[in-house]
Amino acid sequence: MVHAALSAVGRVNGGPATVLRALRRVLGPDGTVVVPTFTSDNSDSSSAHLERVRGLSEEARAAVRDSLPPFDPASTPSTGMGILAETVRRHPDSLRSAHPQTSFAALGPKAEDVIADHRPDCHLGEDSPLARLYEMRAEILLMGVGFDRCTAFHLGEYRVTSPPRRTYRCVIRVDGQRQWWAYDDVALDDSDFGALGEQFERAEIPGAVRSSSVGAATCRLVQFVDAVEYAKRWFPDHRPIA
Numbered sequence: 729m730v731h732a733a734l735s736a737v738g739r740v741n742g743g744p745a746t747v748l749r750a751l752r753r754v755l756g757p758d759g760t761v762v763v764p765t766f767t768s769d770n771s772d773s774s775s776a777h778l779e780r781v782r783g784l785s786e787e788a789r790a791a792v793r794d795s796l797p798p799f800d801p802a803s804t805p806s807t808g809m810g811i812l813a814e815t816v817r818r819h820p821d822s823l824r825s826a827h828p829q830t831s832f833a834a835l836g837p838k839a840e841d842v843i844a845d846h847r848p849d850c851h852l853g854e855d856s857p858l859a860r861l862y863e864m865r866a867e868i869l870l871m872g873v874g875f876d877r878c879t880a881f882h883l884g885e886y887r888v889t890s891p892p893r894r895t896y897r898c899v900i901r902v903d904g905q906r907q908w909w910a911y912d913d914v915a916l917d918d919s920d921f922g923a924l925g926e927q928f929e930r931a932e933i934p935g936a937v938r939s940s941s942v943g944a945a946t947c948r949l950v951q952f953v954d955a956v957e958y959a960k961r962w963f964p965d966h967r968p969i970a
Contacts, residue, residue, distance in 0.1 A: 729762040729861055729868050729952070731879065732812040736872025737943035744815040751869075752836070760836030762861065763813040764879050765806035767829060770799045771898040774829070776807065798901040799828035806831075812871075825857055828898045828909070832857040838864065849911040851896075852879065853886035858956075866952040872945030875925020876918065880952055884959025886914050920966065928958045 730751065740746050751761055768774035772793050781789045797804070801824045806813050816822055817833040824833045825846035834842040834857070841864075847855035858880060868880055875881075885891055894915040899908055929937050929948075936954035940947055 729764075729866055729880070730812065730816075730871065731764070731869070731873050731877045732810055732871035733873045733945070734810065734812055734871075736945040738945070740943065744811045747812060748815050748819070748835075755836070758837060760834055760838040760842065761816060762832055762834045762839075762842055762857065762866070763816045764809050765813055765817045765824060765831045765833045766809055767799060767804055767831065768807045770796050770804070770900075771829060771896065772796065773895070773897045796899045798899045798906045800901060801826050801831060827851065827856070828900050829896065830856070848900075848909075849913060851913050851916060852882040853914060856883075858883040861952055862956055864952075868948075868950040868952055868955065870948040870950065871942055872947070874922060875928065875948075876922040878921055878925055878950070878955060880950075880955045881921050881924060881959040882916055882918070883956045884963060885916060887956070887960045888963050891915070917967075924959060924962050924966070927962065928955065931958065933958070 732747070734740070734744055734747060737747070748761070752759065755761065768776035771777055777796075781792055784792070806817060813833070816835050817824060819835050822833045822835040823839040823843050825831045825843035827846045827848055827850075830851045831846070832843055842857045842860050845855060846857055850856050852858050861880070862883060868878060870878065892915040893912050895910055895912050897908060897910045899906060901907075933954050936951045936958075938949045940949075
């Protein structure tokens, strides 16, 4: 699974397509590239939407809400995931999971195994690609980004005892019709992922984190299982009990 900020890498001839080809060449024919292709533009409960409507009148808020497009896994672009994620999503051979908020795109021989059965009421838990990547003992490449972008930590949130939950809302399409859908799921919080990642790296778990560089970007190669297991132990000691 790749999280990347290609601006940190510097100029690359051919841009993100070149980077993707390089990743696939390194992985070889048996390797699969996975990226988050999350969307926030079709939700009125996302932090991005709440920031967008902050300070607006009730009438203006309603107008924005009425304009939100329904999620379409075939065409809805990801938001804030970076150009490499979009390059994978748009690749003609990639597959994308159907979650209307936290989908993933995968490219390679295990793509179907990764994205299949992503339940729409499970953002990043046991019925999501994160759990499948955990089972596959995948690796995480953080290319030019820090641990604050490490999505795998969210699976640790699901695996603590009685995690807090909340209601999410988004626009989907059912039988060709635009409609709102609300569902309950674990309350996701990445605000402390930077601190979590710093302590995870300092723990010096053998083989869990390796660092190098690609172009001008600092990169880390992280073992998926180690990251999730550390997060699961870390959360109860560092987050207030509800």
